[in-house]
Amino acid sequence: MKKFRWCVVGAGGIADRRAIPAIMKEENFALAAIMDRTPAVAERLGEKYGVKAYTDEETMLKETPCDGVYIATPVALHYPQATAALKYGCNVLVEKPLGMNRRECDRLVAAFRRENKLLDAGYMMKYHNLHIKAKNLLRGGKIGQVNTVRFFFSCWYPEIEGAWRQQRALGGGGSVMDLGAHCIELAEYLLGEEIAETKSFLANRTFSYETEDTGVFLFRTKSGVIGSAEASFNVPDGCESRLEIYGTEGCVVCRGTLGQEEKGSLSYLRAPSAGYDAMQNRFKPKAKKYYGAGGDLYLKQFRDFAARAARGKNDLLSAERAAQVQGVIDGIYAEKR
Template sequence: MSIGWGVIGASGIARRRTIPEGLIPAKDAILAAVMGTSEERTKAVAKEYDVKWYLSEQELLDDKEVQAVYVATPTHLHAQQTIRALRAGKHVLCEKPMAMNLKEAEQMIAEAEKHDCKLAIGYMMRFHAWHQKLKQMVDADELGALVMGRAQLTCWYPKIEGAWRQDPALGGGGALADMGSHCIDLLEMLLGRTQKVTAFVDTIVQDYPVEDSSVVLLRCESGAIGIVEAHFNVPDEASVNMLEIYGSKGRVEGRGTIGQVSTGAMTAVLQTDDKEYDADQQREGTSEVLRLQLQVIEPEEVVNIYQAEIEDFCEAISHNRKPCVSGEDGLWNLRVLMAAYESSKQGKAVKMIGG
């Protein structure tokens, strides 16, 4: 079953990544139309892929060839554009963060249910082949009892005139909302949902009214502590963008797997036996130290994260199932984000409610 797609917000991430890497190569996805506010940019994208173009949302939503809509606009537009699309009977993949506040997010979910449409949120890093491999290892208890996880995503993002991510009224936040939300999603996929949040959010280097630094501690339902680090003030050359998970049997470390690319590297250091230490910290009466084995982790197949995201949503539509990252997942992520901002503002831990 082929799904015709329309894109609202044809420039930015849609033009750079989601259209060429996701919609074009994805199985059962057909790019039917694009819509944007800049005629020049929108026409250029339409010409590149030989599709229809519109300058109004309603024209795109009236297009009978469009069954699914990808909303790739600034965050303050997500709710209104998603709701219009759902009311037009279109399935919607909306970029993250889902909305500016919980009320908007809840309304988006309600509209999807009311009109029997699918709603997904664009946390595409879940689909990374190494992250999926790590998830399998965690589920198979290869790391033992989960102890701690760390997800770091940093870049250099100086003040830019007109940049919507630097305006809290348009983006809802800075480094934490834009990049830290991905880190929260990944850690929760591996460690379980958050129960308590402690955060430190600040603007240290850049000159704009959103945060350029954030460190968030998540107490997860597995008992493990998750550490989120998202910064707009670290040079690109110095950014590692790493994911680490520690357990009672060892650790797994991914480097370069967090981000917009589908590559990277991952290694594991796992305990090779179950011998116990004695009271003198010796292994069963000997001076033998704990043997560890370094393993290079390789997934069975490397997939493009944007292509996998689109294919998952197409399959959710055709097989009438929930997408991998549902609207409810997006709402919960937003709840954790809001708790982190509140924790930093109040200077104390915030307990999550529900979930």
């Protein structure tokens, strides 16, 4: 079987920590080449993974035939680099967020559609077994009518000289762009519908960089589900994420499932109401608990991408959703600027 050949653009944190190791795990994949603008990074990663390393994407793409390009650079580079890869006829998986704003994302989707190439964004949390479980519970009506959703997702991200996420021109935004984007994408995936409206608070509560270190936003979906998301750069690592979904007949509560690993737990409570009881003698149903399967979310994402690329059917639904996520983020930032 012919191997799916990957080129990597941007060999920094996520590429070295998760993405390239995932590519190396799959026997039907081959890492063809890597590129990073920083010569020392390119050289080190080239040696580490035993592939040719470049410091310029055009040269790499010209010299290296490949089936897919994975882009993991600062957000401001996603649009020009995905456009460059398309010029060489490549399918492209761009790390999240897909672009700096909805306009860039829509232009990418349109360009890939014209060339009949696959484009997607690295929202890998939808491959988490517990998020799939949550989606199936919701889809099966197991918590009745879904009414509210709540996300808490944080990390510790202090001032770092030159850090691109702390500069609006390079990262597009702070904790909302970085962590909130996952919440929005996951909310739309789980609920199977778009967010139509938001209201937000953004703050630099702890750090003094240009982008926000705290973002809290409310949202309402087209059908009327109301939700909230808290995305923070100023909470110590180790404070567990939360994803809670409440309906008329029960709830789904995920702890520690938002992140780079398929871990954490999901507790599902089904408790259809027996009517209003003024004495409040309520029966206490027991929640069922499920656990993260410990798989590799990035490997699942790469496998899915390669399979879809092989089918060759102008499959841009997921990229369109990533563009829609960007539209929601544009709305949150537009409120504040």
